[in-house]
Amino acid sequence: MAQLTYRSSVSLAIAQSMRKDQKVFFIGEDVGAAGGVFKATVGLLEEFGKERVMDAPISEQAILGAAMGAAMTGLRPIAEIMFSDFLAVCWDIVANQIAKTRYMSDGQINIPLVIRTANGGGSKFGAQHSQSLENWSMMIPGLKVVAPSCPSDVLGLMDSAVKDPDPVIFYEHKSLYAFKEEIEQTDISIPIGEANTLHEGKDITIIGLALMAQRAKEAALILKDKHDINAKVIDLRSLVPLDLQTIKKSVIETGHVLTVEENPRLCGWGAEISSLISEHCFKNLKGPVTRVTTPHVPLPSADILEDNTIPSVELIVNEVIKKLKGE
Amino acid sequence: MVDKLNDDIGEEKRLQLWEMMLKLRLVEKKAYDLFLQNLIKGTSHLALGQEAIAGAFGVALKQGDYTFCTYRGHAHTLARGSSIEGVLGELMGRQCGLMKGKGGSMHLTDVEKGVMGSYAIIGAHLTIANGTALASKYNKTNEVSVCFFGDGTTNIGAFHEALNMAKIWNLPIVFVCENNLYMEYTPIHEVTAVEHPAADRAGAYDLDKIIVDGNDADEMLRTAEKAISKAREGKGPSLIEAKTYRHSGHSRADPGKYRPDEEVKDWMENKDPIKNYRAKLLDFNINEKIISEIEEKVKDQVEKATEISMASPIPEIKEIYTDVWANGGSEWHN
Numbered sequence: 001m002a003q004l005t006y007r008s009s010v011s012l013a014i015a016q017s018m019r020k021d022q023k024v025f026f027i028g029e030d031v032g033a034a035g036g037v038f039k040a041t042v043g044l045l046e047e048f049g050k051e052r053v054m055d056a057p058i059s060e061q062a063i064l065g066a067a068m069g070a071a072m073t074g075l076r077p078i079a080e081i082m083f084s085d086f087l088a089v090c091w092d093i094v095a096n097q098i099a100k101t102r103y104m105s106d107g108q109i110n111i112p113l114v115i116r117t118a119n120g121g122g123s124k125f126g127a128q129h130s131q132s133l134e135n136w137s138m139m140i141p142g143l144k145v146v147a148p149s150c151p152s153d154v155l156g157l158m159d160s161a162v163k164d165p166d167p168v169i170f171y172e173h174k175s176l177y178a179f180k181e182e183i184e185q186t187d188i189s190i191p192i193g194e195a196n197t198l199h200e201g202k203d204i205t206i207i208g209l210a211l212m213a214q215r216a217k218e219a220a221l222i223l224k225d226k227h228d229i230n231a232k233v234i235d236l237r238s239l240v241p242l243d244l245q246t247i248k249k250s251v252i253e254t255g256h257v258l259t260v261e262e263n264p265r266l267c268g269w270g271a272e273i274s275s276l277i278s279e280h281c282f283k284n285l286k287g288p289v290t291r292v293t294t295p296h297v298p299l300p301s302a303d304i305l306e307d308n309t310i311p312s313v314e315l316i317v318n319e320v321i322k323k324l325k326g327e
Numbered sequence: 328m329v330d331k332l333n334d335d336i337g338e339e340k341r342l343q344l345w346e347m348m349l350k351l352r353l354v355e356k357k358a359y360d361l362f363l364q365n366l367i368k369g370t371s372h373l374a375l376g377q378e379a380i381a382g383a384f385g386v387a388l389k390q391g392d393y394t395f396c397t398y399r400g401h402a403h404t405l406a407r408g409s410s411i412e413g414v415l416g417e418l419m420g421r422q423c424g425l426m427k428g429k430g431g432s433m434h435l436t437d438v439e440k441g442v443m444g445s446y447a448i449i450g451a452h453l454t455i456a457n458g459t460a461l462a463s464k465y466n467k468t469n470e471v472s473v474c475f476f477g478d479g480t481t482n483i484g485a486f487h488e489a490l491n492m493a494k495i496w497n498l499p500i501v502f503v504c505e506n507n508l509y510m511e512y513t514p515i516h517e518v519t520a521v522e523h524p525a526a527d528r529a530g531a532y533d534l535d536k537i538i539v540d541g542n543d544a545d546e547m548l549r550t551a552e553k554a555i556s557k558a559r560e561g562k563g564p565s566l567i568e569a570k571t572y573r574h575s576g577h578s579r580a581d582p583g584k585y586r587p588d589e590e591v592k593d594w595m596e597n598k599d600p601i602k603n604y605r606a607k608l609l610d611f612n613i614n615e616k617i618i619s620e621i622e623e624k625v626k627d628q629v630e631k632a633t634e635i636s637m638a639s640p641i642p643e644i645k646e647i648y649t650d651v652w653a654n655g656g657s658e659w660h661n
Contacts, residue, residue: 066492107650107655
C-alpha cells in the first residue's frame with residue numbers, strides 16, 4: 001500500500017510503460033532535465049536517458065509531427081503538450097494528420113501514440129492556460145479521448161493508452177495533480193471505454209469527467225448526508241470511446257440526469273450525452289437532462305471570477321436539489 | 328558538351344532515370360485525359376514538367392527508405408515503384424486504387440513502397456518526416472527519409488520548426504523544395520523576403536545552401552545521391568532547393584493564365600526535363616532504338632494500367648465505415 005499523488009502517478013505510469021516496451025519514448029518541452037513544468041515527469045530522464053526522454057524546442061507542430069512519424073513506423077511515442085491550450089498551435093497535426101491518416105490510407109498506417117497534456121482550470125492562469133478542451137478532440141473521428149480523475153486511473157488508463165494501436169489524447173487535470181490515493185498495485189491496466197462508478201445511487205445520475213467527476217462525487221456525499229438524495233456518479237474516464245451502456249443502465253434506473261462539464265456551454269460533451277440519452281432512454285426520463293457547464297465565456301483569472309465560472313460542488317448540489325425537489 | 332570519358336552516372340542508370348521520368352510524364356498526361364473525360368472527379372495537382380526531381384530521387388533511394396510528398400504527389404508515388412493502376416485507380420475512385428478510393432489524388436499512400444503519404448495541408452509533412460527519420464535513428468537502422476514540398480511551404484511555420492528539429496537532432500532526412508516559381512497563383516518572389524525561398528533560409532538552421540537546376544536530371548541525381556549518402560552516414564539533414572516549372576496550372580481548376588506567355592514558352596521548349604534528357608542520352612551515344620523501345624514500353628504500360636483501372640469496380644458503400652480504428656471499424660460507443 002502506497003500513497004500516490006496524481007502527479008507522481010503520471011511519471012510512474014510513463015516509466016512503467018517505458019520499462020515494459022523499448023518502443024516507447026517520451027518527447028516534450030521541459031520534460032526531461034526540468035522534470036516537467038508540473039513536475040509530473042521527474043526522474044524519467046535519469047532512468048531512461050536522452051535517447052528515450054527528449055527535451056524538445058517550443059515547436060508543438062514539430063513535436064507532434066515527429067511523434068506521428070515515429071508512430072507510423074511502429075514506435076510508441078508519448079508526446080507532451082505542456083498546456084492543452086497549446087493544442088491550438090498544432091491542431092493541424094492533431095486533427096488533420098494524426099486523426100485521419102489511418103482512414104485515408106485505407107488502414108495501411110497505424111498511429112499508436114499518446115498525447116498527454118495538462119488541462120483544465122483552478123490555477124488562476126487565465127483564459128489561455130486553463131481551458132478544458134476534451135470536446136475539441138472528441139468531435140474529430142480517429143482520436144480517442146481519455147481524462148483520468150484519480151491516480152489509479154492515471155496508471156491504468158496510461159497503460160492502455162500506450163498499448164492502444166490508435167492515437168489517444170490523455171487529458172490530465174492540473175487541479176488534480178496534488179490529489180492523493182492509497183494504491184495497492186501500481187502496475188495496472190484499465191480498458192479505455194469503461195466508465196467508473198464513483199458513488200452509487202438510484203435517485204439521479206450525475207455524469208462527470210476528470211475534476212468534475214470528483215466534484216460530482218463530493219456533491220453526492222453531501223446530497224446523501226444532508227438531503228437524503230442518492231446520486232449515482234458516473235466518471236466517464238473517456239469520451240471516445242464512450243461507455244453508453246453504463247449511462248443507459250443508470251438512466252433507466254434513475255430517470256434523472258445531470259451532466260457536469262468544465263468546458264463552456266456550446267457543443268460541450270454533455271450535449272452529445274444528452275442527445276444520446278434522449279435517443280436511447282426517452283421513455284425512462286422523468287424530466288429534461290440538465291447540463292451544468294461553465295458559462296459561455298473565456299475563463300477569467302481572478303480567484304472570485306474563476307471560482308464562480310467553473311462548476312463547484314455547491315452548484316452541483318443546488319442543481320440536483322432544484323431538479324429533484326423543485327427548490 | 329558531355330564528358331563521355333568521365334561519366335559518373337553511366338548508361339544503365341541514365342536509362343533507368345529516362346524510363347522513370349517518362350512514366351511520370353505519361354501517367355500525368357493520362358490523368359489529365361481522364362479528367363477531361365470526367366472519369367476523375369475532385370481536384371488534381373499535376374507535376375508535369377517537374378519529373379526530374381521525383382525521378383532522380385526514385386532512382387537514388389533504396390527500398391525501405393521513406394518518402395513524404397504533397398498533394399502534387401502522383402509522380403513522387405510512382406517514382407517509388409507504386410503501380411500505375413494503383414495511382415490511376417485511386418484518382419478514379421476504384422477498388423484497385425492504392426487506398427481503394429478512401430484518400431484520393433491528394434493523399435496517395437503506399438507504405439510497402441515507402442510512400443508514407445501525400446499531404447494536403449502545407450508544411451505538416453515536414454514535421455512528420457522528421458518522425459520516420461527519428462525512428463531510424465532511435466532504432467539505429469539506416470533508412471533515409473525524404474520530404475518533397477513546394478516553394479510556398481517555406482513561408483509556413485511548420486517548415487521552420489521542422490528544419491530546426493532535424494538539425495538539432497541530426498536526423499537522417501533530406502528536405503527537397505521544388506521551387507516552381509509560383510506559390511499557387513502568385514509569383515513566389517512577391518511574397519517571400521529572400522530570393523531563394525528555401526536555400527536562403529538554410530543558413531538559419533546551420534545547413535548548406537544548395538540550389539540545383541531541378542530540370543537537369545543528371546544534376547538532380549547527383550544532388551540527390553549526395554544528400555541521401557550524407558543522411559545515411561549519420562551526417563544529418565540537407566535542404567535542397569530545386570528550380571523547376573509546372574507545365575500546367577496549380578490544380579485542375581487553374582489554366583495558369585497569370586504566367587507570361589514567353590516564360591511558359593521558354594520553359595516548355597527550352598527547359599523541358601524530358602525533351603532535354605532525350606537529347607542528352609543521344610549525346611552520350613546511347614542507341615536511339617533503345618531510347619524508343621523504352622518509350623514504347625512505358626506507353627504500353629500506361630495504356631494497360633488505364634484499362635485495368637477502368638475495369639476495376641467502384642468501392643462498396645460499406646467501406647465508409649471501415650478503418651477509422653486499428654480494429655478496422657468506426658464505432659465510438661458501446
